[in-house]
Amino acid sequence: MRTSRDAVELFLRRQHQYLPHLSVDCVVFGFHDGRLKILLLKWKGLDVRALPGGYVGRRETIDAAAARVLAERTGLARTFLRQFHAFGGVDRHESDLRRWFRAVGVAAPRRAWTFARVVSIGYYALVDAARVEPAPDFVSERCDWYDVPRRPRLAFDHDEIVATALAALRHDLGAGALEAPLLPERFTMPELQRLHEAILGRRLDRRNFQKRMLERGVLKRLAQRRTGAAHRSPFLYRFAAGRLVPGARQMTRPASLP
């Protein structure tokens, strides 16, 4: 296995292959046991956690760069991936990255653009956590799921990126069938409500929720009911075909969801 020092030096040799001063960061959300989860990296040899991210190839679209990062970290080739905001402050990166390079014993070259200002395009992904095989990148030793409300503090401005992603996800929640990638193909109204509660971070009134969901016109009630439940058998629903979110750049539902 390549040491992190070798990997960093390899990266520095290859940096001309990327568009300078630009990166993508992916906020990967999953839903498991009624909890909203987020995928984070832990850097090698440092108590630093950060979002999966990467640079953009000179002949690679920014959407393709985000999809590549997501595929490398999750093993999922086709996922719901949505650009939500570009982060373009003037002091986003340099100090943390220089510190980490020093920690692995590499002198940060004075003229490398990776230590100067980087504008990052943020994408959020909605994935089925059960199908993800988290894989660290070359600067990380671990890649793990964390509960969103109990996530650790992150490096750079990644806390702001996560907060903005959550706001965008909440803002988008009313439109189309955004929740589809986080739910089984057929689900009950209480299951849908628990997902909304996890995203919004608060409890919702059952009757108002059901009324609002049915008014959205994106749900189709099935003839079949959920059996084997402790109480009376609840109705099963699925999302109506073709009611995906407008404006989403990439939104491919995994082919083999249960």
Added chain:
Amino acid sequence: MRTSRDAVELFLRRQHQYLPHLSVDCVVFGFHDGRLKILLLKWKGLDVRALPGGYVGRRETIDAAAARVLAERTGLARTFLRQFHAFGGVDRHESDLRRWFRAVGVAAPRRAWTFARVVSIGYYALVDAARVEPAPDFVSERCDWYDVPRRPRLAFDHDEIVATALAALRHDLGAGALEAPLLPERFTMPELQRLHEAILGRRLDRRNFQKRMLERGVLKRLAQRRTGAAHRSPFLYRFAAGRLVPGARQMTRPASLP
């Protein structure tokens, strides 16, 4: 006045002051006589129309770059400006820009990044059209308002940028008091409805519209009514303070709206 050829050469000498491969484009919406308007530039000596845009200074945030472009083109220092999408395709720019440089008699330098790939961050602005003094930039001879449904075809991928801005504006319309910059401080329900119809591009049912608007909880009905109308005096409304759109980066209501 500087000729366009001089201006282009000045720009080429100054391009090291900007972050390479990055730009901002502003979709400036106004509302006048019940119509949604858009501010467009016409290039010098060519039948080419495009969005106001510019490059990002090496020590300038992307938000500040967009605000600067907007201020230069409209004369407005403080406006509602919202980042909505980054456009990062691999062939966005080069051919049109090279053609225009040739038209003004400047050979496009082989190594200038402005002719290579550029990623552009899109912002939409909502402004009071009556207060705007449109001003062309150094590559343009005119800066004018156009009706959104009757706008001309635009250069580069600017038609896609406008379509995406409209989709974002429509998507954002339900949240907070987004419409405030496009309306007088006090307005009637029919005036609000005409704005929504202009943005959505379709007629709305009066009673459903009023019900939905009141349910949003962002409107405050005033004791005062509009007088002098042909029919019965309609109620006046204003937006409740502090109900602006979540996630907006910059959202300053002009200080001196009527």
